[in-house]
Amino acid sequence: MKRLIAFDVDSTLLRVESLDTALEAALANLPDSAAARARLHDITNAGMTGRMALRDSLEARLQLASLDRAMVLRIAEDLRKRVTPGMAALLRQLRAQGDELHAVSGGFADLLEPVLGDLGFGRSEMHANEFIYLDEQVIGLDPDCPLSRNGGKAEILNRISRHARTTIIIGDGMTDFEAFEQGAADKFIGFGAIAQREVVLAAAEWAGESYVRSVNALASLLKT
Numbered sequence: 001m002k003r004l005i006a007f008d009v010d011s012t013l014l015r016v017e018s019l020d021t022a023l024e025a026a027l028a029n030l031p032d033s034a035a036a037r038a039r040l041h042d043i044t045n046a047g048m049t050g051r052m053a054l055r056d057s058l059e060a061r062l063q064l065a066s067l068d069r070a071m072v073l074r075i076a077e078d079l080r081k082r083v084t085p086g087m088a089a090l091l092r093q094l095r096a097q098g099d100e101l102h103a104v105s106g107g108f109a110d111l112l113e114p115v116l117g118d119l120g121f122g123r124s125e126m127h128a129n130e131f132i133y134l135d136e137q138v139i140g141l142d143p144d145c146p147l148s149r150n151g152g153k154a155e156i157l158n159r160i161s162r163h164a165r166t167t168i169i170i171g172d173g174m175t176d177f178e179a180f181e182q183g184a185a186d187k188f189i190g191f192g193a194i195a196q197r198e199v200v201l202a203a204a205e206w207a208g209e210s211y212v213r214s215v216n217a218l219a220s221l222l223k224t
Contacts, residue, residue, distance in 0.1 A: 002098040004164035005222070006157055006185065008171025009105035009112055009128070011048075011195040013119065015084045018107040019061060020044055022075040026065035040064055047106075048173035049199045054106060054150045058129070058141055067138040072110050072131070080115045084194060086215035090222075091119055097224055100164070102127060104156050106147050106175060127156045150175065154184035161185075170218065177203045189221060 010017040020040055027036045040061060047057025094101060102125045103116050109128040116126050130142040146152035153175055161167040161184070169176050169185040172195045180188035181203075190204040190211035204211040212218045 002100075002224075003166045003168060004100045004102065004157075004161045005094060006102045006104045006153075006160075006167070006169045006179075008169075008173065008176050008191070009103050009116070010107050011172045012170060012191045013084060013087050013103060014079060014082050014115065015194050016079070016082045017044055018075070018079055018105075018111045019058070021079065021082070022067055022072060022111060023061060023065045025075060026067055026071060030065075036064060045197075048175070048195070049197050050174035050178075054152070054175055055141075055143075055148050058106070058148060062138065062140065067131075069110075069133060069136045069138075072108075072138065076111050076114045079111060080118055083115065083119065084215060086219075088119055090215055090219050093219070094222060095120065099222075101125060102156075102160060104147070104153050104169070104179075105129075106152075106173075108141070127160075150178060151182065153179035154182040157184035168222075172197060172200060174200060174203065176200075177207075177209075180209065181207070189218065191218060193218075 007013050027033050030036055043057050043060045046052035047054050103121050105128045107128050108131055110131055112128050129145050129147050131138045132140045141148050146155040157179055167185045168187045169179050170189045170191055172191050177188055179185050188209040190200045192213045201211050210221055
């Protein structure tokens, strides 16, 4: 294998946060929906910047609104239209030059599998959290999934990259940088085209790693 490249999904392959997109739809009819959305974004950013443990962030977001299976399926279809411009072409280019690509996400499989399938990822190349349902209602997340906690991306990369000559992780959040910092990837590329997180930029600069603000810049770094 030439290289294994692991892509974050939310605010990287997608131009939105998938869980937040679902929860915003659920919050839309609340009397205080604007305040609830602001709280949602604060919790998300706290998790992505490392100010809040990832699992705490995920659980706090799920408690803000009630999701059911029908809404999850509807948002999953909508996410197929939210791919970051230029990403589909870049993924095709990377596969054509022999790279193995994986999507490694703190988001949820039921939301992400349709769009990741569109982007050419097979089921074994998709790694995400799982909702727990009671009847048709989402009541939580699978706590046994490594991606529900900090350090989980490193666990996934260590499992899938055993035969890779080089492993690269790309993403906008501290969970992506942590996987590199923990030795599970040879290179980290911070992706700031959708969400700019100063702590991620600072971490990348401190470690001598790359940070890009466009898909074109990312493609240039990944060209072989």
